[in-house]
Amino acid sequence: MTDTTTMSAKELLGFYQEELYEEARQAKIEGKLVCWSASVAPSEFCVAMDVAMIYPETHAAGIGARKGALDVLEVADEKGYNVDTCSYARVNLGYMELLKQEALTGITPEKLEKSPAARIPLPDFVITCNNICNTLLKWYENLAVELNIPCIIIDVPFNHTMPIPQYAKDYIAEQFKEAITQLEEICGKKFDYDKFLKVQEQTQRSVAQWNRIASLSSHKPSPLNGFDLFNYMALIVCARSKDYAEITFKKFADELEENLNKGIFAFKGNEQKRVTWEGIAVWPHLGHTFKGLKNLGNIMTGSAYPGLWNLTYTPGDMSSMAESYTRIYINTCLDNKVKVLSDVISGGKCDGVIYHQNRSCKLMSFLNVETADMLQKENHLPYVSFDGDQTDPRNFSPAQFDTRIQALDEMMKQNKEGVSNE
Amino acid sequence: MSRIETIISELSSISNNPRKAMEDYKKETGKGSVGVMPYYAPEEIIHAAGFLPVGIWGGQKSISKARAYLPPFACSIMQSVMEMQLEGVYDDLEAVLFPVPCDTLKCLSQKWKGTSPVIVFTHPQNRKLEAANKFLAEEYRLVREKLEKILSVQISDEALNNSIEIYNENRQVMREFTDIAANYPNIIDPIKRHAIIKARFFMEKSKHTALVKELNSALKSLPVEAFTGKKVVLTGIMAEPNEVLDILKDNGFGVVADDLAQESRLFRNDVPSGTDPLYRLAKWWQEFDGCSLATDAKKSRGPMLMDMVKASKADAVVVCMMKFCDPEEFDYPIYYRQFEEAGIKSLFIEIDLETTSFEQTKTRVQSFSEML
Numbered sequence: 001m002t003d004t005t006t007m008s009a010k011e012l013l014g015f016y017q018e019e020l021y022e023e024a025r026q027a028k029i030e031g032k033l034v035c036w037s038a039s040v041a042p043s044e045f046c047v048a049m050d051v052a053m054i055y056p057e058t059h060a061a062g063i064g065a066r067k068g069a070l071d072v073l074e075v076a077d078e079k080g081y082n083v084d085t086c087s088y089a090r091v092n093l094g095y096m097e098l099l100k101q102e103a104l105t106g107i108t109p110e111k112l113e114k115s116p117a118a119r120i121p122l123p124d125f126v127i128t129c130n131n132i133c134n135t136l137l138k139w140y141e142n143l144a145v146e147l148n149i150p151c152i153i154i155d156v157p158f159n160h161t162m163p164i165p166q167y168a169k170d171y172i173a174e175q176f177k178e179a180i181t182q183l184e185e186i187c188g189k190k191f192d193y194d195k196f197l198k199v200q201e202q203t204q205r206s207v208a209q210w211n212r213i214a215s216l217s218s219h220k221p222s223p224l225n226g227f228d229l230f231n232y233m234a235l236i237v238c239a240r241s242k243d244y245a246e247i248t249f250k251k252f253a254d255e256l257e258e259n260l261n262k263g264i265f266a267f268k269g270n271e272q273k274r275v276t277w278e279g280i281a282v283w284p285h286l287g288h289t290f291k292g293l294k295n296l297g298n299i300m301t302g303s304a305y306p307g308l309w310n311l312t313y314t315p316g317d318m319s320s321m322a323e324s325y326t327r328i329y330i331n332t333c334l335d336n337k338v339k340v341l342s343d344v345i346s347g348g349k350c351d352g353v354i355y356h357q358n359r360s361c362k363l364m365s366f367l368n369v370e371t372a373d374m375l376q377k378e379n380h381l382p383y384v385s386f387d388g389d390q391t392d393p394r395n396f397s398p399a400q401f402d403t404r405i406q407a408l409d410e411m412m413k414q415n416k417e418g419v420s421n422e
Numbered sequence: 423m424s425r426i427e428t429i430i431s432e433l434s435s436i437s438n439n440p441r442k443a444m445e446d447y448k449k450e451t452g453k454g455s456v457g458v459m460p461y462y463a464p465e466e467i468i469h470a471a472g473f474l475p476v477g478i479w480g481g482q483k484s485i486s487k488a489r490a491y492l493p494p495f496a497c498s499i500m501q502s503v504m505e506m507q508l509e510g511v512y513d514d515l516e517a518v519l520f521p522v523p524c525d526t527l528k529c530l531s532q533k534w535k536g537t538s539p540v541i542v543f544t545h546p547q548n549r550k551l552e553a554a555n556k557f558l559a560e561e562y563r564l565v566r567e568k569l570e571k572i573l574s575v576q577i578s579d580e581a582l583n584n585s586i587e588i589y590n591e592n593r594q595v596m597r598e599f600t601d602i603a604a605n606y607p608n609i610i611d612p613i614k615r616h617a618i619i620k621a622r623f624f625m626e627k628s629k630h631t632a633l634v635k636e637l638n639s640a641l642k643s644l645p646v647e648a649f650t651g652k653k654v655v656l657t658g659i660m661a662e663p664n665e666v667l668d669i670l671k672d673n674g675f676g677v678v679a680d681d682l683a684q685e686s687r688l689f690r691n692d693v694p695s696g697t698d699p700l701y702r703l704a705k706w707w708q709e710f711d712g713c714s715l716a717t718d719a720k721k722s723r724g725p726m727l728m729d730m731v732k733a734s735k736a737d738a739v740v741v742c743m744m745k746f747c748d749p750e751e752f753d754y755p756i757y758y759r760q761f762e763e764a765g766i767k768s769l770f771i772e773i774d775l776e777t778t779s780f781e782q783t784k785t786r787v788q789s790f791s792e793m794l
């Protein structure tokens with residue numbers, strides 16, 4: 001076994017990501033079950049049943065970041081997927097199609113061969129949850145039908161009125177029971193409740209370490225750049241119910257704290273302005289967006305997106321677990337959404353906000369105007385918005401992004417000067 | 423004018439002028455109207471309150487004001503609804519019922535730009551579980567409470583059960599109508615068919631029922647029409663504006679059945695029987711299938727469409743794809759593949775409420791008609 005004790009957080013991140021893919025490939029070879037899962041679907045049930053997990057959104061993000069999206073997007077295109085639909089879904093459905101072709105013909109399609117992303121096995125069943133969008137329902141319906149496999153659905157109804165009513169939590173908790181029954185059938189064995197409790201506890205430890213990292217961006221100057229969270233996010237998605245996530249996040253938080261004590265900050269030189277990034281990263285252009293901000297002296301210290309996995313609940317209490325999975329800010333009314341973002345912005349001591357108007361993601365785009373407006377009335381901070389897409393590289397224009405963040409930078413400067421002149 | 427023509431013209435004029443329908447209702451009953459956003463809101467609750475439920479389906483419009491609030495990749499119907507909100511078109515509504523079965527509607531439910539109070543509720547999507555019925559009945563209980571408060575009325579279980587019966591009768595008569603209409607594709611051409619169905623959104627339902635019932639029996643007394651054109655089934659959110667239906671008509675197409683969210687999906691199932699009206703309404707959603715907005719891991723839409731084609735002896739399916747509607751766009755590749763496998767022909771046309779140029783649709787329909 002590999003000795004992980006001496007690894008840096010970054011090494012651990014790479015190691016465990018690969019490890020998870022390897023485990024899934026191995027499981028497939030050994031005839032064990034593999035499940036594809038939505039990124040914020042409850043992982044606890046499957047992990048308790050020893051099912052190997054693959055997270056298509058993370059996998060798609062990886063394909064995007066490695067500049068391999070266009071090939072698979074083309075496959076989805078040929079299958080009739082409209083270019084207007086979510087590019088995570090299209091990347092994954094295209095990739096699935098290639099895997100399916102391979103399984104049927106025994107020949108590896110060229111595009112699959114060439115794909116820069118980790119190879120993943122086809123699922124034996126899928127699990128989805130609509131706490132981040134209903135697109136995940138449509139996408140997973142299609143996976144289930146195309147592969148003729150079972151689909152476990154955890155439906156968390158949109159919280160149009162906060163706080164979350166008990167009857168909504170009851171409905172979700174009932175679905176947890178149903179998911180267990182489905183799993184028992186799929187796995188052909190009884191559900192292991194003792195192990196489930198342990199997995200829940202593990203999940204809480206992972207989440208606690210994750211939150212520890214996220215909270216470090218409140219320091220000024222900050223030891224953490226929010227862009228790092230985009231990378232580490234892979235493990236809160238894929239391994240929060242295993243100790244992989246806890247180990248890696250703890251290491252990273254320790255490193256950051258140590259840096260903080262030594263006066264080593266994320267921004268080499270002097271961080272001048274701090275921004276909140278609202279929305280998903282632009283994976284195919286991650287470097288461009290990161291450098292663009294950096295060159296202007298800006299650091300990202302606020303993002304609500306990683307907070308999606310702040311899944312704190314009481315192990316053993318299904319209603320509390322239900323609440324943690326449904327209260328995600330994009331599954332709540334505008335007022336609550338604004339409140340969450342407001343805390344993110346003030347927590348990160350930010351000077352401005354960047355909104356990613358995401359061509360792929362209607363849910364995370366259609367309230368940006370109102371959100372920005374309400375927040376600005378409250379905090380008087382400048383904001384800009386840019387057009388992008390998390391995995392379809394064609395929907396992002398570097399020039400537009402640069403112009404927008406320069407404009408933001410100007411406004412933030414003026415704001416700061418205004419304050420210091422007073 | 424024959425009785426058939428008179429009825430069609432009355433229903434058409436109502437479907438073309440909802441405002442007048444609202445004013446007439448007010449004159450007659452002294453009561454106002456409540457808006458109903460798509461999709462599948464329990465209109466019966468409004469009916470039981472004595473108010474007129476009015477369907478909100480946008481309209482043919484150029485988009486300008488809405489641009490400030492919605493990016494260009496929002497679906498066409500919601501662009502037009504947003505534009506009309508900003509123009510104050512809906513401000514006479516006492517309230518608006520707002521379901522949120524897609525991501526776009528979740529967002530839109532939080533940004534109503536008109537003055538009417540908005541009542542949002544969520545349909546459960548793990549629909550086949552009993553827990554989903556309980557959840558939805560509870561949502562409906564809150565809808566009823568909010569309506570009672572806004573409208574200053576009491577809505578009793580008895581009144582609600584009564585309204586459900588009135589709606590069920592309308593559903594049944596509408597199913598009859600679509601079946602009968604398939605035998606008379608010249609008299610009931612695509613535009614008239616649409617208008618007769620659309621009038622449901624702006625009339626007290628028993629009145630609509632009475633007219634359609636009469637129409638049905640008048641039609642039935644005529645000999646079945648010989649039809650030399652092509653018979654098609656429509657699927658999608660809606661088949662508007664009328665120019666689209668005109669093109670179908672001009673190319674000799676007759677609509678023999680539909681699977682449109684604005685049309686048959688609304689009445690292909692009755693609200694099941696029972697005593698608790700809210701539970702009954704909730705159960706309707708559980709039994710409903712074959713719509714992109716009602717999650718179904720089995721995706722029965724394709725097989726349902728194929729059955730429809732068979733039953734109505736249709737020559738093809740016309741996919742009316744609402745521009746930028748992702749739920750519908752996700753269903754398409756699946757049923758398209760199933761059609762291909764079964765040898766069912768289909769034509770894809772884009773529904774855009776903003777466009778004024780229909781050349782592309784025309785060309786597509788023309789060449790499709792030659793191919794059939």
Ligand code: SF4
Nearest residue numbers: 086088132133135361
């Ligand atoms: S990008 Fe948006 S639409 Fe796509 S899966 Fe994520 S939340 Fe859903």
Ligand code: SF4
Nearest residue numbers: 497524526744747748
């Ligand atoms: S179902 Fe489609 S057309 Fe209707 S509101 Fe949602 S995205 Fe728009």
